[in-house]
Amino acid sequence: MPFTIDFLDDGRVVEWEATADGVVPTERNDYTPRFYVAARSPEDDPDLAELRTQYERHPDVVRTEVVTQRPGFRRDDEPVLAVDVRHIDRVTSLARQARQLSAYPIGDLACFNVDFSREFRYCLENDISPTPATELSTLQLSVPVTETSNDVYGELTVAGDTVTGSPIELLSAVRAALEKHDPNILVCSTSEIIPTLYEMATDAGVDDFSLSRWPEVDYQQLAGESTYASYGQVGHSPARYNVPGRAIIDESNTFFYGETNLDGVLDLVSRSKKPVQELAWASIGNVLTAIQICEAHDRGVLVPWNSWRHEFFKPMGTLHDADRGGFIFAPEVGIHEDVHELDFSSLYPNIICTRNVSPDVIRCDCHSDRDDVPGLGYSICDDRGYLGDVLQPIIDARDEIKAAIRREKERDDPNGDRLAELEGRSGALKWILVACFGYQGFSNAKFGRIECHEAINAFAREILLTAKQRLEASGWRVVHGIVDSIWVTPDPDVDDDAREDLEALATEITDRVEIQLEHEAHYDWVAFVPQRDSDAGALTKYFGKVAGEDDFKIRGIEARQRSTPPFIEDVQRECLERFDATRSPEAVLTCLQKAIDQLHTGKVQVERLVERNRVSKPLEGYTQNTQNVAALKRARDQGLSVHPGQDIEYVVVDDKKSSRERVALAHEKIESYDVSYYETQLVRAVESILSPLRWDRSKIRRELAEIRVPELTVFANTENI
Secondary structure: OEEEEEEOOOOOEEEEEEEOOEEEEEEEOOOOOEEEEEEOOOOOOOOHHHHHHHHHOOOOEEEEEEEEEEOOOOOOOEEEEEEEEOOHHHHHHHHHOHHHHOOOOHHHEEEEOOOOOHHHHHHHHOOOOOOOOOOOOEEEEEOOHHHOOOOOOOEEEEOOEEEEOOHHHHHHHHHHHHHHHOOOEEEEOOOOHHHHHHHHHHHHOOOOOOOOOOOOOOOEEEEOOEEEEEOOEEEEEOOEEEEOOEEEEEHHHOOHHHHOOHHHHHHHHHHHOOOHHHHHHOOHHHHHHHHHHHHHHHOOEOOEOOOOOOOOOOOHHHHHHHOOOOOEEOOOOEEEEEEEEEEEOOHHHHHHHHOOOOOOOEOOOOOOOOOOOOOOOOOEOOOOOHHHHHHHHHHHHHHHHHHHHHHHHHOOOOOHHHHHHHHHHHHHHHHHHHHHHHHHHOOOOOOOOHHHHHHHHHHHHHHHHHHHHHHHOOOEEEEEEEOOEEEEEEOOOOOHHHOOOHHHHHHHHHHHHOOOEEEEEEEEEEEEEEOOOOOOEEEEEEEEEEOOOOOEEEEOOHHHOOOOOHHHHHHHHHHHHHHHHHOOHHHHHHHHHHHHHHHHOOOOOHHHHOEEEEOOOOHHHOOOOOHHHHHHHHHHHOOOOOOOOOEEEEEEOOOOOOOHHHEEEOOOOOOOOOHHHHHHHHHHHHHHHHHHHOOOHHHHHHHHHHHHHHHHHHHHHHHHO
């Protein structure tokens, strides 16, 4: 099976298959992608014959035919117009013309199977699995951030070896690595490496330089760079390139490869029919949609180009009841001893599968008199929904992989490569399962429906409440609960002999709700952190000591935040260890004072003070002189391009300034840092640890002042001797 597919300008397609004897190309010149036109709703009756006549006159259309397909999961087979296109790049433009060519109102027509990515469409239409039959070879190419805006590189890392020198020397190193490794995948720190190397070769007069395996084409640009917003976060999508015969993974534009590894990527390749290159740049929702499209294709259901599903009518009372999230039991701020964490395994995906929650069966007409969803009164058809068939294989596979991970870790001599493979696959599947619930409420989801989103939340609330009530009735006190997790500790008002065994309770609750309740962890103690400027507990900020292990579980505080400098993180973790050993705030403050002294004496390496923050808008879009703005100004002065959605790294050198001198970029030569600023960051990090004991920053500052006074007195007395 091909691991990558190339589309040439003249319409030819080249499949590349990796075999034990090397890579084998297969050329095809008969591929014609297809899209469909049908009535938008069963009540519409457009004249497809007239539209067919119009399309047959078009020079980019190879053929048309009227076939029988299902334009939606809730629709039966009906006549639709199939249009075969001469070149894959013409599909979208021809679909847009459907409404121009038809004499019928725009609302009568809808197009299907239009906006598929190229390689995915090819695999879907030709029933091809792009899973490679043999291991794929890779070659790493990377440039330092200081080179990214240059037209000519002076430094390039090739297969782990850093090469500096003239363009000819760098190009020679790349060519030698290509001959040695013959890579199927080019893993690039940025995709701009591809065109830059070719431009360098042209300028240097190196005529025979090529990354391509196909002699007719060096490289292709598939998409330009863009900025986008998703769930309140700004992201940047760099330009995408294609090298015939090799897949490209752009490390600056890949979620799954960055969060897992190549094994995780290949696992999803086999499930989604998206080849390696497309899978690498795809988002979680994009991959989940591809898996759903495969299921729809198997059922003979077409995929709508634009989502037009209306929300079902519901009374105001139902609308109010449905507009709620998952189960939340606010944490009790403070330190709790002997805490157990219980988690429902893949709760939302399992609700979908066990309760048959799916867009095609929720609120069906055939069972409209039933109240299947608790608190909402929605019915769910007895027919099996497609979404459960999409997710159940993924749930089963992840359970099997997690079991294999446990077995491997229990071995006397665990295989590191095998563990990495299993953990990569498990991580990739986890992200798909995490996204499947939220995607049902996404307005642009191909098959989502808001009623599914509401029903899943309703079932989840009922399940967590059932578990909470059963645990409390059996001698356990719930100290926190959120979405799919419950933290419990022995109820001090219940005798130990009367308290039921937690493992037995978990088994009983599992049988009752039909979803596995797992004992996730046992903690010697857990601290729940209050919200900033409030006494209420923060839902996702806590830390605790894992029982029987030299390890802490940390969520939400600075050590888990991506922007936190390594020095601040290390100090916070050291303070956690001191707190665990002593339970003494004073001991933690001693640790803090030691770190502050290191700052003041200049003993902290500047690279351990680097902050990494995401840029949310162009430099011109900022109205306040923040640290990010100062960093962006410095980057602009140095000719470095930092786009919204990308990260910028810097050290704060003088936070009192508002100019670009406020910070220094991480790659610059930095001789000093702002001691006062980083001291404040240290105090804030320690506040997170002591806040469960009701210590705030002002109290920490007062206690530090008392610690410093005796030290200064001793120093003064020593000077007088």
